[in-house]
Amino acid sequence: xxxxxxxxxxxxxxxxxxxxxxxxxxxxxxxxxxxxxxxxxxxxxxxxxxxxxxxxxxxxxxxxxxxxxxxxxxxxxxxxxxxxxxxxxxxxxxxxxxxxxxxxxxxxxxxxxxxxxxxxxxxxxxxxxxxxxxxxxxxxxxxxxxxxxxxxxxxxxxxxxxxx
Ligand code: ADP
Numbered sequence: 001x002x003x004x005x006x007x008x009x010x011x012x013x014x015x016x017x018x019x020x021x022x023x024x025x026x027x028x029x030x031x032x033x034x035x036x037x038x039x040x041x042x043x044x045x046x047x048x049x050x051x052x053x054x055x056x057x058x059x060x061x062x063x064x065x066x067x068x069x070x071x072x073x074x075x076x077x078x079x080x081x082x083x084x085x086x087x088x089x090x091x092x093x094x095x096x097x098x099x100x101x102x103x104x105x106x107x108x109x110x111x112x113x114x115x116x117x118x119x120x121x122x123x124x125x126x127x128x129x130x131x132x133x134x135x136x137x138x139x140x141x142x143x144x145x146x147x148x149x150x151x152x153x154x155x156x157x158x159x160x161x162x163x164x
Pocket of ligand 1: 007008009010011014015016017020086087088089090094118119120123124125126127128
């Protein structure tokens with residue numbers, strides 16, 4: 001069985017992430033989308049909120065499962081029985097960091113391979129931070145994220161504004 005993990009922060013999941021996920025799910029028997037917990041990293045959505053948003057987004061993909069993990073990504077791969085970890089590449093700016101991560105992961109565990117998927121040109125500019133910024137200033141995000149993510153962003157933004 002070919003198993004892959006797709007790790008990230010997904011704060012929140014975007015159409016760019018989903019595109020990578022759908023393409024991965026078409027190739028692998030099983031894909032775990034894994035929210036890597038990092039207590040040092042402050043996120044906009046909580047872990048549970050991010051997991052719920054992903055779960056709803058992947059409801060139509062029967063071989064995709066949503067999970068979370070705290071620790072090294074290579075240990076995460078082992079934990080889920082995955083031989084491959086998936087990363088998406090947008091622009092050259094992603095490349096240097098991803099090259100470094102792939103190299104360190106290979107050093108830590110030679111049995112885990114990093115596979116890179118090039119972004120769909122349509123989503124090459126898209127990041128979770130950009131989506132949050134656009135939503136914060138009241139811009140339209142319907143082409144960038146699924147409808148339920150847009151609703152969650154709108155709700156949380158107005159919650160935030162009320163306390164500012
Ligand atoms: P991380 O904090 O690990 O970078 P992200 O949630 O930002 O987590 O991204 C997870 C993965 O998805 C990364 O490999 C990232 O490059 C990829 N990714 C993010 N946005 C896009 C996009 N628009 N197109 C393709 N890949 C993307």
